[in-house]
Amino acid sequence: MKDFAGTPGTFTGLVLRVSQCLFAAGSIASVVTAAGFFRYTAFCYLIASMGLQVFWSFALAWLDSYALVKKKIIHNPILVSLFVIGDWVTATLSLSAAASSAGIAVLFYRDLGVCHGDCLKYQMSISLAFMSWVTIKTSALIMLWILFTG
Amino acid sequence: MKDFAGTPGTFTGLVLRVSQCLFAAGSIASVVTAAGFFRYTAFCYLIASMGLQVFWSFALAWLDSYALVKKKIIHNPILVSLFVIGDWVTATLSLSAAASSAGIAVLFYRDLGVCHGDCLKYQMSISLAFMSWVTIKTSALIMLWILFTG
Structure with missing residues (x-):
């Protein structure tokens, strides 16, 4: 299996997983503090979706760290298939x-012109969720590439 | 390049494209008739997103039909890359x-308990849009597989 930036067990792969975790955790923190x-x-x-994201990305970040420290190769086809699905x-x-x-945010902010509770916190949470999606999508594409190209 | 169910220029590929077109057109028809x-x-x-979907899927359905009638192979790497991006x-x-x-629909129907205009039409439109997404996602995965496996 190929070994390039972003694949499991590489430093860039670990950075991607940690970013997903941080963006998702930030998104949760921002929305739960809004009234x-x-x-x-x-x-x-x-919150449920970002919670799952934190859990999943943290587990894979831990696995990446373990592979980096122990210098293990984790490009096993069964493991990669699991990573792809997740x-x-x-x-x-x-x-x-x-x-x-x-x-909902656009409805309150633009369409109805009302802002229930902490609008800025909702917007911040949504932005962080989108950033989390961009990083997890990058990982997903890399995983699919590894799986398809063997 | 591989030739299996759902690839460009096959009958199943054409069925997928026509389904995408019909679901997206149904979604637009349902929402524009709602007050x-x-x-x-x-x-x-x-509406804008489903409109783009209709346009894109119709163009590819036409290309599939042309390839089927003329028995041409359209697995050219440049074409497939364009299909993947689109x-x-x-x-x-x-x-x-x-x-x-x-x-928005869940907010009106469940959270606020109010139904502005034609709730059922909105729900029908959203269901058709999700069905359109399932079929386009299937096509997207097949295209990515063709591209990655060459």
Whole structure:
């Protein structure tokens, strides 16, 4: 299997996983400190999705660190298939959660001209969720490439 | 390049493209007949995204039909790269548009308990948009596989 920037067990792969984790954790932190977020299903879905993202990315970051320290190769086809499934599921959930929350934010901010609770915190949370999606999508594409090219 | 179900120039490939077209056109038809859709940015974005989907899928359906009738092979690497980019862009836009509209629909229907205009039409439109996304995502994955495996 190929070994290039972003693949599992490389420093860039670890950086990608840590970024996903930090963006997702930032998104959760931003939305839970906003007043009344629990009244909106979309924001609760955002928290659930970003929570799953933190959990998944943290596990893979830990695995990358272990592979880096022990100088182990983790390009096993079964492991890579699992990474592909996990990455694609979390990427799809992250994008849909970020987009549905963005729909609500645009509705309040632009369409209705009202801002319930802490608008800026919602916007910050959504931006961080989109950044988390960009990094997980990058990982997902790299994983798919490794899987398809063997 | 590999030739299996769903690849460009095959009957299943054509069926996928026609399905994408029909689901996206159905989604637009459903939302534009609902009263007051233009007041919500998310629904306008859904129409724009589904419109692009119809245009893209119709062009590729036409190309598939041409390849089937003339028995031409259209697995040229440059063409496949273009298909990959187009499919991934339209798939991402479709999912984000469907999810942001779903966010609004859930807000009205469940969180606020109010249904502005034709709720059922909005729900039908969002369901069709998600079905369109499933079919375009399938095409996108097949294209990526063709590109990566050469």
